[in-house]
Amino acid sequence: MQLKTNSFLHLAILAILSLFLIMMFSNSSKNQISPEKCEEIGLSVMHIDTMAGKKINSKINYVTAMYEAEEFSGSCKIRGHGNTTWQTRELYKRPYLLKLNKSAPLFGMKQSKKWILMANTADKTSLRNEYAYFLARNVWNRMKWTPDARFAAVFINGKFNGLYQVTEKVEHEKLSLPEGSFLATVNSRLNKEWNFHTQRGTKISIRMEQKSEAEYKKMEQIIQNAEDVIFSPDFKSTEKGWQSVIDEDSFVDWYLINEFTKNHDAKFQASCYFYYDSQAKKIFMGPLWDMDISCGNINYDGCQDPEGFWVNKDQWYKRLFEDEYFAEKVAERWNETKQKLISSFDWLENESKNVKPFVMLNDSVWHNLGRRQWPHAPGWKNRKTYESEVYYMTDFLKKRAQWMSNEYSGN
Template identity: 25%
Template sequence: MRIFPWIMLAACAIFCSGCLWENTESSMDDVSYLPLDDSEYPYADIPRVVIETENFKDIRNRETLVPARLQIYGKDSPESEILELTVRGRGNSTYHTPKYGLKLEFTEKTSLLGMPKNRDWALLSKYGDKTLIRDYMMTRLANWLGAPFTPRMQFVEVYLNREYKGVFMLSETIKFSKKRINLAQNDSNFLFEKEDSKKVDDPFFETLDGNLIHIQEPKRVSEENIQVAKAHLDSFETYLHRQDFWGEDSIENWLNIHDFLVYYWIQEFAKNEDGKFTRSVFFYWTRGGQIHFGPLWDFDLGFGNESRKQYSMPENWFIRNYRWNRFILMDYRMSKRAKEYWEDHRETFHALIDSIPLYKKQIEKAAKNEFKRWPILDNAFLWALRHSYDSHDEAVDSMTVWMEKRFQWIEDNL
């Protein structure tokens, strides 16, 4: 990566502080910085990601790749050179909101904010999460519990085409890669995502139990290998229905139990609505090996933020009542292992609650910018905005109280 001369950085800092952006022609001119006007939304102690698309073209679908340039700013000046990439929309439900996510694909493998190099990155909008920290909390807990891979995420503020867009999570995407899911991209390794009928990406198949499964890896999977994957998951569902997990054909031949328990308990603790085997549930499999649940993803509808009142109450079992989870945990030995797992890790789960003030502090200033740009704290008009708050503090405090109640309910009902 080219290092900016310190003189140029200083000049950029002076020029960009409160600049007016008078030139609205093409953003792809040969310049050494992308202008940033932060006079209305001042620096908030987290990095700023500045993106300009070719001819300021709008990004409003998930298919069209729009050429763009990106630069990362610190407090007073750029902290990266200008990077070439393409940008498109991303997300499921949040894709249809005013503040939508972005998929970034660089021309070369690129390290962002110290995270390992890759071409593929995501900017997660967090529009449905008034605390802004639910996904980040999930990544902390998953790492503490030893999940094999959890996407690294960092808080950033985004400027797109010279317009402030708010607080996002800059995140690694889920894929096979040496620094992500460390499996080779070949015809023996499969990465699956459980989807639903609202949005099913090709290639996909439907299992015997009616689960819609998208094959994310291999990228260009043959019809023959689609049938190989379908046959294996069909056989797994047939096995689950037999409810004979501990004979000669042990469930450990089919399922990595450690990874399942990490996945299960984080989903259950959060009562994550998508985690009830609805969508955004990832798992991977190597021919001849076990099914591994994970990586964990998408917790906007968790930790008390569910779209339906009966889901958002801190009481009652949730994840274990649905689909594969139900069959797996119906077995008394698996249920016993799940109970023991909670008992062995209960302090780790409570540590997440204790750490909330640290995460809140990271974005305290940025949250003021966010809700100035998107004044939705007291609105309850969207599927994920059911709760009304007077402030960001109140939103975080409400979630904290919910998590304390959830923790105690699990303790009392193991």
């Protein structure tokens, strides 16, 4: 017993020492990278300086700060953002929510107060979110709005914190919807202001703040009514079925992006946004969000396999595919956009060359490439370079495109 206790203690000490050395080396590397070095390789720079150098170590409590991004500067607040990145031991670089005191059009994007600093820690290519947004604008483009994003080097209290994607935050206002509309998301964590389970167990968070209980209840009932229709005996009816409560085009395009990339969260687990348009009186899917665990970047649930369906196996989409009409519309949309999709692989490979210097600068601090890191995509031990990570991603997508083309060719 004493031997086992000593062995456990020895391993624990080694683990703590290893973590300490990693953090010490990381901090040393941060001090060696200057804003000028970032600008030399064409990377935009953002400075965030917290009051009295206070650390940002909470996802709930904001820290007061000042920011500077190109010609814009001012006061702001910042806190942690996200879930997995803050909970997983192997992911050290964290994402943040930045709230400016005054709206600004950062890095050429539309004016806004709230911005997400996406760390892309789990994605060694830093391309998966950007590629999904590209598909939403250029291939499957029938969703109302897609977040804009720009790569930037973020310096916190004078130290280089790494490469981030400064990204528009998904908010109701960005959708420019008529009065009475609202934004919601499938959210297995149920950790927002208003959360509920539908009668079939779908976990929903309504993403509208400062509403009365009566207003939330009304929104909840609209979603429940839509689900009831989707699962009703008449769900195939044009007048009484799913077509009367959901928007066909956005549901088809959102599905194709998430199925093609085999996005793990998209099986109605997390970050599946949708909104109700009070004028159309229908639910629309979108916008896209949180695509880092896609394109083969995972090692479980079969999402590492370029073959096999994923998103249509559960909840609303499983039911929709029981209607031959919906399945045919998905196949038609795939076949009419297939050539645009194939062209996207050239864009992806070119963009990887543009982004590589940024990623390598980030890797000089965080050392992600070639290291064990959640979500442990298959073959990670053999991929020591950025090019090998990009190849793994593009190879997965090309095989996936071929498999889906074979599946839809008979429809």
